[in-house]
Amino acid sequence: xxxxxxxxxxxxxxxxxxxxxxxxxxxxxxxxxxFIDALAGMKGEILGAVASSEATAIRLAGHxxxxxxxxxxLKQVDSLSVYVDGADEFDAERNLTKxxxxxxxxxxxxAAAAVQFVCIVDQSKQVEYxxxxxxxxxxxxxxxxLLMGAVxxxxxxxxxxxxxxxxxxxxxxxxHGLRITDARGMExxxxxxxxxxxxxxxxxQGADIVLMATPEGVEKL
Numbered sequence: 475x476x477x478x479x480x481x482x483x484x485x486x487x488x489x490x491x492x493x494x495x496x497x498x499x500x501x502x503x504x505x506x507x508x509f510i511d512a513l514a515g516m517k518g519e520i521l522g523a524v525a526s527s528e529a530t531a532i533r534l535a536g537h538x539x540x541x542x543x544x545x546x547x548l549k550q551v552d553s554l555s556v557y558v559d560g561a562d563e564f565d566a567e568r569n570l571t572k573x574x575x576x577x578x579x580x581x582x583x584x585a586a587a588a589v590q591f592v593c594i595v596d597q598s599k600q601v602e603y604x605x606x607x608x609x610x611x612x613x614x615x616x617x618x619x620l621l622m623g624a625v626x627x628x629x630x631x632x633x634x635x636x637x638x639x640x641x642x643x644x645x646x647x648x649x650h651g652l653r654i655t656d657a658r659g660m661e662x663x664x665x666x667x668x669x670x671x672x673x674x675x676x677x678x679q680g681a682d683i684v685l686m687a688t689p690e691g692v693e694k695l
Contacts (some may be wrong), residue, residue: 479625480596480687487685487692491592492555494519497547499584500534501559501575502527503595507573510534511601522547526584527577528641544587555589561595561681562607562674566680568593568695569657573610573674582672585679593681597688603655608633608648610674615645617669618656624667625649644671 475483483538485508492498492571510530513523515539522540524547525531531541547554559581563571569580570593572578574604587592609630622632625647635646654660654675661675684695 475689477596477598478567480689481594482509484594484596484685484687486594486691487514487562488558488594489513489516491519491558491590492516492681493555494604495521496519496555497542497551498523498557499554499557499588500525500530501581501584502509502530502575503558503560503662504634505560506530506558507594508671509594510539510582514539516643521550524584524587526553526559526581527554529575530577542651547586552582554588556590556592557585558592558594558690561593561599561676563601563604564595564684565573565601565604565657567657568684569604570676570680571609571674571675572676573606573612573646574607576610576635576638576646577614578674579612579640579642579672582676582679584599585676590682591679593684595684595686597686598634603653604657604675605652608650609652609654610635611647611664612642612644612673614669617667618647620647620669621647621667628652630632642671666693
């Protein structure tokens with residue numbers, strides 16, 4: 475089974491967590507795109523979806539799935555029933571690294587608005603410790619050098635993501651070389667640096683369920 479075939483299987487498996495008559499949160503990236511394609515078969519059963527990025531909103535709309543602004547959605551319902559998204563890495567505690575696609579801040583916001591976060595991945599994303607995948611940090615441009623200096627003190631190697639601006643109008647710094655043994659502590663520390671909008675550690679908003687595709691099938695963790 476190829477990696478794309480595994481992604482397809484796990485995306486389809488996530489449909490089990492979509493409840494009729496609710497609003498669904500949808501993430502960003504290749505696996506999330508496959509979930510959107512699968513969700514199209516249920517579009518008549520849900521009230522709509524909240525997108526974590528402009529790209530996701532376009533894909534949802536292309537399938538005829540109603541796209542709702544989060545603020546408007548939360549005027550209709552107390553919370554989103556589920557948020558479905560992929561990850562760049564996950565550990566045994568279901569802490570995640572996200573943001574390879576640059577949508578980490580909006581992904582965190584939509585995840586926080588959902589009752590349940592279902593993370594869909596293939597087995598290549600499983601790690602003992604976060605950090606092998608460069609950690610994305612969204613930062614206000616004025617604070618670029620301030621953040622880079624702070625990250626160097628933590629033992630990381632910060633690299634500006636060239637030619638990329640987030641949907642929020644900010645820049646991304648990708649931090650290489652970290653070995654993150656305390657995901658929540660690192661998430662909180664990075665967020666305390668002035669100018670940081672959000673970082674790609676999802677510990678406070680970690681996954682409630684990880685669906686992991688393997689050549690043998692989909693495992694629920």
